[in-house]
Amino acid sequence: MRFIARIVxxxxxxxxxxxxxxxxxxxxxxxxxFVDDIRVGKHITVEIxxxxxxMAEKIASELAYKIFTNPVLEKYEVSVFEMKKAEVIEK
Amino acid sequence: MRFIARIVxxxxxxxxxxxxxxxxxxxxxxxxxFVDDIRVGKHITVEIxxxxxxMAEKIASELAYKIFTNPVLEKYEVSVFEMKKAEVIEK
Numbered sequence: 102m103r104f105i106a107r108i109v110x111x112x113x114x115x116x117x118x119x120x121x122x123x124x125x126x127x128x129x130x131x132x133x134x135f136v137d138d139i140r141v142g143k144h145i146t147v148e149i150x151x152x153x154x155x156m157a158e159k160i161a162s163e164l165a166y167k168i169f170t171n172p173v174l175e176k177y178e179v180s181v182f183e184m185k186k187a188e189v190i191e192k
Numbered sequence: 193m194r195f196i197a198r199i200v201x202x203x204x205x206x207x208x209x210x211x212x213x214x215x216x217x218x219x220x221x222x223x224x225x226f227v228d229d230i231r232v233g234k235h236i237t238v239e240i241x242x243x244x245x246x247m248a249e250k251i252a253s254e255l256a257y258k259i260f261t262n263p264v265l266e267k268y269e270v271s272v273f274e275m276k277k278a279e280v281i282e283k
Contacts, residue, residue, distance in 0.1 A: 103228075109235045111235065111237070117207065121236075124236070124259060124260075127259055128255060128259065131258070131259075133251065133254075133255070135221075135240060135241040135242060136238060136239065136240055136241075136251070136255070137194075137239040137240070137241065138237075138238070138239040139236060139237070139238050139239075140236070140237045140238050141234065141235070142234070142235045142236075142237070143214070143232060143233070143234065143235060144200045144201075144202065144232075144233045144234060144235035145212075145228070145230060145232050145233075146202070146229075146230070146231045146232070146233070146255070147227060147230050148228040148229040148230075149226060149227055150226040150227075150228060151226060155203070160224065160226070160227070163224075164219060164224065164227070168215060168218055168222075169215075170217065185206070
């Protein structure tokens with residue numbers, strides 16, 4: 102079975118997010134008053150072959166932790182979806 | 193009402209993704225044979241005050257297009273959720 106894992110890596114709460122801060126300035130300058138907070142992080146899409154969803158989730162979490170996250174400054178979030186046939190054929 | 197918008201910006205299909213390619217090399221070297229593809233993009237979380245979800249979606253899409261995406265090389269995806277009371281109080 103094929104799965105798509107989406108990994109989101111963001112600065113931990115309380116850690117300075119210079120990209121988010123800079124974006125806020127631009128957003129306000131463009132006149133968007135009702136935007137309160139912006140956080141900028143990474144988004145990683147991974148295609149995984151695994152026998153079941155649990156296995157795919159395990160692999161995705163390992164990748165998120167070992168490769169994509171700096172655990173001192175960043176936190177991550179993983180979500181895994183089964184890939185539909187059509188998407189596989191399309192490749 | 194308060195909303196959370198999640199904006200994902202990724203390289204368009206067919207556009208070279210050097211970060212994804214480099215990550216693939218590392219993943220294979222670490223022995224993850226069943227990982228087939230990695231795409232690396234940006235993930236932006238935006239807090240928006242708006243009268244309804246449609247309005248929040250409009251603002252989020254504008255921000256995605258005007259500020260966070262290079263339309264020549266990148267594509268974006270926006271999803272908007274209403275923020276629950278608890279989350280607002282927590283702030």
